[in-house]
Amino acid sequence: MFLESPPSHKDRLKPSDTFSFCCHSDLSCFNACCRNKHLPLTPFDLLKIKKNLDIHSDDFLARYVVYRPDPESGFPILSIKMAGENAICPFVTPNGCSIYNDRPTACRLFPLGRFSGINPKEKNPKEFYSLLQIPLCRGIEEEKNWTIAQWVENQGLLPYIRMNDKMLDILFHPRRNPSTALTESQQQKVMVALYNPDIFREFVFETSFLTQFEIDDETAHRVKTDDIALLTLGFSFLKKALYA
Ligand code: SF4
Ligand code: SF4
Numbered sequence: 001m002f003l004e005s006p007p008s009h010k011d012r013l014k015p016s017d018t019f020s021f022c023c024h025s026d027l028s029c030f031n032a033c034c035r036n037k038h039l040p041l042t043p044f045d046l047l048k049i050k051k052n053l054d055i056h057s058d059d060f061l062a063r064y065v066v067y068r069p070d071p072e073s074g075f076p077i078l079s080i081k082m083a084g085e086n087a088i089c090p091f092v093t094p095n096g097c098s099i100y101n102d103r104p105t106a107c108r109l110f111p112l113g114r115f116s117g118i119n120p121k122e123k124n125p126k127e128f129y130s131l132l133q134i135p136l137c138r139g140i141e142e143e144k145n146w147t148i149a150q151w152v153e154n155q156g157l158l159p160y161i162r163m164n165d166k167m168l169d170i171l172f173h174p175r176r177n178p179s180t181a182l183t184e185s186q187q188q189k190v191m192v193a194l195y196n197p198d199i200f201r202e203f204v205f206e207t208s209f210l211t212q213f214e215i216d217d218e219t220a221h222r223v224k225t226d227d228i229a230l231l232t233l234g235f236s237f238l239k240k241a242l243y244a
Helices: 043-053 057-064 105-109 148-154 158-164 166-171 184-195 197-206 217-225 227-243
Strands: 018-020 065-069 076-080 112-118 125-131 145-147
Touching (some): 018 148, 043 057, 043 184, 043 197, 043 227, 057 065, 065 184, 076 184, 105 158, 145 148, 148 158, 158 166, 184 197, 197 217, 197 227
C-alpha cells in the first residue's frame, strides 16, 4: 500500500529490518483482503494489468477504474473499481488473484506500506517502509521471516518502484507551484500520457506530436512497440507540457 505521508520515526523500517508473514489458501482470511479497500493504480500497474487482460486502455479505464482529481494538487488518483455491494476486487477468484503475475504495486507491498518523496532541500528521493496494521490478516502470525529487502526482491517490486518513482520528478518538479492545482486541460494531459497508453500512442504517431517534441528515430521505433518506452516518453512529455 502507498502511504500518503511518511510513517512516524518509530515505525520506519530499514532494508535490513525483519517481519513475519506468509499468505496461503489455508488461512481463514484467504482473499478477505481483496475487498473493501482503496486500491491505488500507478501508471505502470495499469500498463501491466491492461497487457495481461489484452484490452484497449479506454476499455480498461471504463470497466475497472475509478478516478478523481486530488483536491489539492489536481493530479488524477486512480484506483481499482471494486464490484457489487461487498466491494470486491474484480480480479479475485476462489483460488486467489487472477492477475497475480501482474498484480498492482500495493498488492505486492502488502503487508508493508511504502512512502516516497523528495525533500526540496535535498535532491535525492527518500523512501520509507512500515508494517501496516491489518487486524484481519492472519499471515502476519505465520513464522516465515523476511527482511524488507528480501520482500521487495521476492515480490518483484524493483521494476515497479523504478517506474512509479518517475512520478516524483513530476510531483516535486522545481517549477511546480504546490499551492496551484492542475487545470482541467493539464489533468487531461496527465490522464492520456500516463494512464491511457493506447490513446497516447495514437497521439504520438497520428498527430503533429513528433514535429513539436523531438525524439530520435531509435526511441520513436521503441515507443511504437514497447509500452515501457511509451510510458517513459509520457513522463518526459509531461515535464515539458506542465512546466515548460
Ligand atoms: S489485484 Fe489481485 S491481489 Fe490485488 S486486491 Fe485484486 S485480487 Fe487481490
Ligand atoms: S489477509 Fe493477509 S494472509 Fe489473508 S489472504 Fe490477505 S494478505 Fe494473505
